[in-house]
Amino acid sequence: MKMKMELTHEEVQHLVELFHTYHDTILSEWLKVANISEDDPFLSEVTANGGHTIRLLVAYIKDPETLLIEQLTRKIAIERVEAKVGIGEFISNINLGRSIIYRVFNRVNIPDSYQMKYLMVINDFFDLYMYHAITEYTRVKDSIIQNKNQFIQEMHSDRLSILGQVAASFAHEFRNPLTSIKGFIQMIEKDATTETETYFRIIKQELDSLEDKITQFLYLSKMKGLDDQSEVFALESVVQGMMEFLYPRFLDENINVHHHLADHSYMFGVEGQIKQVLLNILNNAVEELSEIKGERTVKVNLCELDGNIQLTITNNGSMIPEHLLEDIFEPFISTKQLGTGLGLSVCKQIVEKHKGSIQVISTEEKTSFVMTFPKADLEGELHDSDDSLQCQ
Structure with a gap:
């Protein structure tokens, strides 16, 4: 030079x-x-x-x-x-x-x-x-x-792995006596009086809630559902069923629900696990909207995009803080003061287990959870693209 x-x-x-x-x-x-x-x-x-x-x-x-x-x-x-x-x-x-x-x-x-x-x-x-x-x-x-x-990520992965094993161990230990308790409650309930019916109903609700939490821990540990039977099912029917199941909550919280569900949206997987995902996300939407004044809206859109099924659940609640958005699917990250932070982590694991993806987009006007799954035909094979189902 x-x-x-x-x-x-x-x-x-x-x-x-x-x-x-x-x-x-x-x-x-x-x-x-x-x-x-x-x-x-x-x-x-x-x-x-x-x-x-x-x-x-x-x-x-x-x-x-x-x-x-x-x-x-x-x-x-x-x-x-x-x-x-x-x-x-x-x-x-x-x-x-x-x-x-x-x-x-x-x-x-x-x-x-x-x-x-x-x-x-x-x-x-x-x-x-x-x-x-x-x-x-x-x-x-x-x-x-x-x-x-790299060291932090490796440490984080190791801790989550240990946490998953501990969670699975505790969850199994809790589930066994819980099953016995529920069985005895059902036996005693046969002799319930008008006075005690309310108490039994509350006990059953609390036991169901506890069982749901245990199920989330098992999903988190990646030990739940490994033996569940996968099959082809219509996702639009599952989505419709979950909206009907939550209709009383929508009604109580004065939430307007708008939906557009494309027919023949078949996917291959475990129907019960997909229901768990929908329940978590829709419940989160209801809880978020219960905190705001004015119009409360949930929009559910199911369509086809590039040969895949795309399911979008949107609410007009408060924006997720930017510092939480990047890690929102990590365990124990929650926007709720008393939230466990397990729900969305469970959703992500289930969606990815089904070879899909999930992302969240949050602005001051709305928050959307966008899930994409491979589309299958009735035999479980990938389905050819159909223009009538394309996302707009």
């Missing part, structure tokens, strides 16, 4: 001689003004690096080669990162070195015809030096951040 400013042999010799003469002066004045902590783990290297830089500048004047610049800046960048020195401080110290050279040479009697050419050569060197220093510093920093992120 050629210097932008060519020096004559005489000028090169003169400039090199100046650096040899004022090497110690430049280095000592730079160390006085440089921002260097006494606790810096590479304190002894700092002085050496300053000397290396001056010698490297002399070598560059003789032969403008950048390989040595890259090697030195790589070493210094690694040390500055390990010393936890910010890039601003790092670059500031480099620029101070450049300024000190200008000041020292300004006190020397240098012919005017040489001064501008010398300054341009020094600038060329420091521009390259700065470029490689920033590049190496950024590369090292990025590498550390990536390694930390």
Whole structure:
């Protein structure tokens, strides 16, 4: 690589001689003004690096080669990162070195015809030096951040795996006595009086609620449903059934429900698990809408998109906070004050188990959960695209 400013042999010799003469002066004045902590783990290297830089500048004047610049800046960048020195401080110290050279040479009697050419050569060197220093510093920093992120993700996965095993163990331990309790309750209920009927109804509701929570833990642990029988079923019938099941809640909360369900939307999977997904998302919509004033609306749209089935459930409740949106499907992340944060995590696992995908889009006007599943025919094979079912 050629210097932008060519020096004559005489000028090169003169400039090199100046650096040899004022090497110690430049280095000592730079160390006085440089921002260097006494606790810096590479304190002894700092002085050496300053000397290396001056010698490297002399070598560059003789032969403008950048390989040595890259090697030195790589070493210094690694040390500055390990010393936890910010890039601003790092670059500031480099620029101070450049300024000190200008000041020292300004006190020397240098012919005017040489001064501008010398300054341009020094600038060329420091521009390259700065470029490689920033590049190496950024590369090292990025590498550390990536390694930390990978470590965090691995730790997160390990913890979720352990949590899943613990959840499954507890859930199974709870489910066995719960089944016995429900059986005895049914036996005792036969002799219930008018007075106690209400109590039995409440007990059964609470037991059903507890059983639902246990089911969610089992889904979360990835141990539930592995042996469930998959089959082809019409998704529009399942969606219609779940809306009818929740109709009393819609009515109680004064929620208007609008739906458009395409016929022949067959998919392959476990119908009961898809019902669990719909129940979770629709229940969340009802709970969210119960907190707002004015018109409350839920829209359900089922259509075909590129040979897949797309199911979208939208409500006009409050926007999901941006800081939660990215992790909304992670376990124990909830927008509700007393929520467990399991429902949407369970939904995601079930949808992905069915080779589908789920995403959430939230604005100030509405929040939509969009699920996409492979479309199947009655034999379980992928169905050809039908324009009459296309999403608008």
